[in-house]
Amino acid sequence: MPDVGDIASRLRASGSVFAEDEAALLVAEARTPDELESMIGQRVAGLPLEVIVGWAEFCGRRIVVEPGVFVPRRRTEVVVREAVAAGRTGAVVLDLCCGTGAVGAAIHAALGGVELYASDVEPAAVRCACRNLEPLGGLVFEGDLYETLPASLRGRVDLLVVNAPYVPSDAIALMPPEAREHEPHVTLDGGADGVDIQRRVAAGAAEWLAPGGHMLIETSVAQAPLTVDAFREGGLTPEVRRADDVDGTVVIGGHAR
Numbered sequence: 001m002p003d004v005g006d007i008a009s010r011l012r013a014s015g016s017v018f019a020e021d022e023a024a025l026l027v028a029e030a031r032t033p034d035e036l037e038s039m040i041g042q043r044v045a046g047l048p049l050e051v052i053v054g055w056a057e058f059c060g061r062r063i064v065v066e067p068g069v070f071v072p073r074r075r076t077e078v079v080v081r082e083a084v085a086a087g088r089t090g091a092v093v094l095d096l097c098c099g100t101g102a103v104g105a106a107i108h109a110a111l112g113g114v115e116l117y118a119s120d121v122e123p124a125a126v127r128c129a130c131r132n133l134e135p136l137g138g139l140v141f142e143g144d145l146y147e148t149l150p151a152s153l154r155g156r157v158d159l160l161v162v163n164a165p166y167v168p169s170d171a172i173a174l175m176p177p178e179a180r181e182h183e184p185h186v187t188l189d190g191g192a193d194g195v196d197i198q199r200r201v202a203a204g205a206a207e208w209l210a211p212g213g214h215m216l217i218e219t220s221v222a223q224a225p226l227t228v229d230a231f232r233e234g235g236l237t238p239e240v241r242r243a244d245d246v247d248g249t250v251v252i253g254g255h256a257r
């Protein structure tokens with residue numbers, strides 16, 4: 001196997017910030033020198049490290065990541081923390097816009113078992129989420145937001161957890177190439193102000209939430225006021241919560257009384 005230092009130099013030259021760590025991970029994951037060389041080539045070409053090795057760490061767990069699926073981000077751990085604080089073992093959890101299903105999987109682990117449902121519009125995400133969630137007893141649906149969910153879930157969801165795309169369309173061009181070139185726009189694009197999909201989620205939430213249930217939507221500090229408005233328009237009472245350690249922001253709310 002080539003030297004980790006040499007690999008790190010090649011990665012650094014291609015723009016990698018954490019070149020040493022990445023080189024060590026690729027060496028640990030590659031089964032043959034040919035596979036290692038191929039992995040280095042993919043990384044130099046800008047493919048996200050998590051897609052190359054096939055997994056990401058999220059809330060201390062390994063989550064399967066496949067090509068074309070959004071890589072779970074550390075900041076999204078704030079959604080898990082707040083959901084766990086509001087939840088209980090056996091809660092009905094719906095991970096909407098689930099991507100890999102990382103959020104649902106982490107809540108399931110932290111609460112010691114939940115009734116888990118997830119959905120995403122992208123077939124690649126649905127396939128990946130099935131790999132992560134079916135072993136936990138989760139059911140994954142393909143479709144636009146609530147469209148293909150079983151009607152029997154209406155009024156039963158205790159925790160509706162959502163990391164929908166929220167990048168304003170014009171800001172996608174400013175994202176790092178890793179995201180803008182290797183994650184499909186449908187995973188990023190939240191429309192003109194970034195909140196289009198959140199508004200649609202919030203507009204439909206009340207009929208799926210159980211009495212006393214909570215919806216949690218990840219957002220940014222700048223967009224939080226717009227997310228809050230979306231909750232209110234959907235008949236929910238919102239509160240903004242922030243976790244500085246992961247730079248995460250989430251709006252949480254339930255039925256207005």
Ligand SMILES: C[S@@+](CC[C@H](N)C(=O)[O-])C[C@H]1O[C@@H](n2cnc3c(N)ncnc32)[C@H](O)[C@@H]1O
Pocket residue numbers: 070071072073076096097098099100101102103119120121122125143144145162163164165166186187188197
């Ligand atoms: C920012 S990614 C988040 C994925 C995952 N929740 C996470 O935190 O890692 C947004 C996800 O929403 C999905 N999505 C976008 N528009 C959607 C829609 N109209 N209905 C369902 N899912 C949608 C995308 O395919 C993508 O997987």
